[in-house]
Amino acid sequence: MLNTVNTELLHRRFKVMGKSSPLFYERPLQLVRGEGVWLFDPEGNRYLDVYNNVPHVGHCHPKVVAALHQQASTLNIHTRYLHNNIVEYMERLTASFGEDLSMAMLTCTGSEANELALRMARFCTGHQGIIVTDFAYHGNTEAVAELGTGFMPEAKLTKRVKSFAIPDSYRGVSGVDEADLADRYVAQVQQAIDEFEAEGIKVAGMLVCPDFANEGLLTVPKGFLERATALVRKAGGVLIADEVQAGFGRSGKHMWAHQWYDLTPDIVTLGKPMGNCHPLAGVVARGDMIEAFSQQAMYFNTFGGTPVSCAVGMAVLDVLAEERLMENAVSTGAYVSAGLRKLQQTYSLIGDVRDLGMFFAVELVQDLTTKQPAIAEARRIINLMRERGVLISTIGVYDSILKLRPPMPFQPEHADILLSTLDEVLYLVSQETSA
Ligand SMILES: Cc1ncc(COP(=O)(O)O)c(C=O)c1O
Structure with a gap:
């Protein structure tokens, strides 16, 4: 053709x-x-x-388009007013996570969600260092571009980011079994923590996509993520799961890709599929972290989580279930x-x-x-x-x-x-x- x-x-x-x-x-x-x-x-x-x-x-799903049209022709306003859609959507969204992840903040893009997650992790831990894979992409704002080890020049210049080799079972060192491979990659995370500490920087968190999607939808050696997370937590950091690409049921069995692992992240970031092409994204996190962060650092996003966006978000959840x-x-x-x-x-x-x-x-x-x-x-x-x-x-x-x-x-x-x-x-x- x-x-x-x-x-x-x-x-x-x-x-x-x-x-x-x-x-x-x-x-x-x-x-x-x-x-x-x-x-x-x-x-x-x-x-x-x-x-x-x-x-x-699905492109232009009639139910999503109708929800957008109905709310856009009634009222659109930001989140500093009470509106049922905003509260109801956040309730429905957080209900799809484990009970530790009980609160949310809405943004317009995945980059903003990751930026907010970084601020929250750094604020709540009092630390600065972030660990990512060496072929990461988590978005396009200045702080997030620092994490873009695969794509962004900023990543090479910052002292606040360290990376570990992508945990790739296909291209990983051959001749070793899965357990050995997990050991090798876990050791790299420990090395990143040690290097940070040698430079006087403490670890605020590790940020990874649970599917390792941009890295090539990797098959990760069993136990790697759980063990790496334990090391990061021991060093005083948190786990941020970037579900911007992986989330909303794409993996089939679970709504969230991190649910394939035996762990609960401290912060999860969302985006892309959330609004079916309408700009809706956000952060779901431990309630104590969101409470502590928002008491000190005002977060407001003019277009993040408006009644129209929340109507769209709810229609997406409805269609996902109904169909x-x-x-x-x-x-x-x-x-x-x-x-x-x-x-x-x-x-x-x-x-x-x-x-x-x-x-x-x-x-x-x-x-x-x-x-x-x-x-x-x-x-x-x-x-x-x-x-x-x-x-x-x-x-x-x-x-x-x-x-x-x-x-x-x-x-x-x-x-x-x-x-x-x-x-x-x-x-x-x-x-x-x-x-
Ligand atoms: C894993 C991941 N995180 C974050 C982002 C950034 O999302 P956005 O383009 O909505 O800012 C992307 C975009 O490709 C992504 O793939």
Whole structure:
């Protein structure tokens, strides 16, 4: 399906946004409409969305749109007035966590949520040091950019952040078992704590995405996160779980990805799927931390958690439950991952397939033994998929991992389109590389 690229719009964009403003695909895609798991270009061509997690319950879900419209045409105001939507949404949200995580604060973006979490952790512990992975992305504000070890120059300059190697069971040192691997990564967290202390800095916390999603949806050695958290707590720090990408039931079995582990974070940050594309994000934390922080440091966010945003947030929770989308993440997720594993049998380009509910990572390698990342092949594949009407992208340290993370109403019939198109494209790319 070769659509026309709107070069006139593209050049206008370059003029006002610059050529480096990120834009997907070699032939950029203009979109004008979305519905469920489908996106449409101006020529009426449809594209299967296997990438976007923000339209969590489906693009332009009628129930979410109606809730937004109804509240926007009645009243919108900030959180310094009493409003039922604000309280009811926070009650419903916190009820989905364990009882220790009993209070919330709302923001507009995941970056703001992480920024607030950092302030809260630093305020409540009286410490400054933050530990992250060495391929982290947690957002774009100044303090959060300091954590962006994979992407942001600020991360190299700060003394307040230390990182440990991504706990990657696929690319981790081979020849050792899972327990040894966990030991090695736990030791790196201890090393970060020790290095901080040697520099006179105490640890305020460790901030990680429980799915290690931007790192490549890693399979983390069992016990690693629990043991690393214990070390951080022993040093006086807290655990911040960044659920901006991982949360709201995407992993299927649990509403929150940290619930796969045997631990409770002190602070959890939320965003992306929370408002189904409406800017809604926030922090859920231990009540004592939110109380202590807010007594000293006034936090107010003009657009964070307005009655309109909360109406949208509640509609998202309703649709998630009514349409049994978490159950769908388990069943359709299993169907997709079985299909991907079948492709792995055919194509040696696929080194590893990882999945968690409705989230899949297909790690591409040039050689199954050396695991040399297939970077150019990954780029070629996402562009060929786009030309065939299926939208995916890449992640990971080398950008060699296909990232598949469709809206939650993704069904087996959609999976069949994804899998047959990927089969065709893998065949083409394998032919090209062997030629
Ligand atoms: C794990 C994670 N945390 C935080 C953010 C930042 O969220 P936002 O873009 O809403 O500021 C992102 C965005 O990609 C993310 O992937």
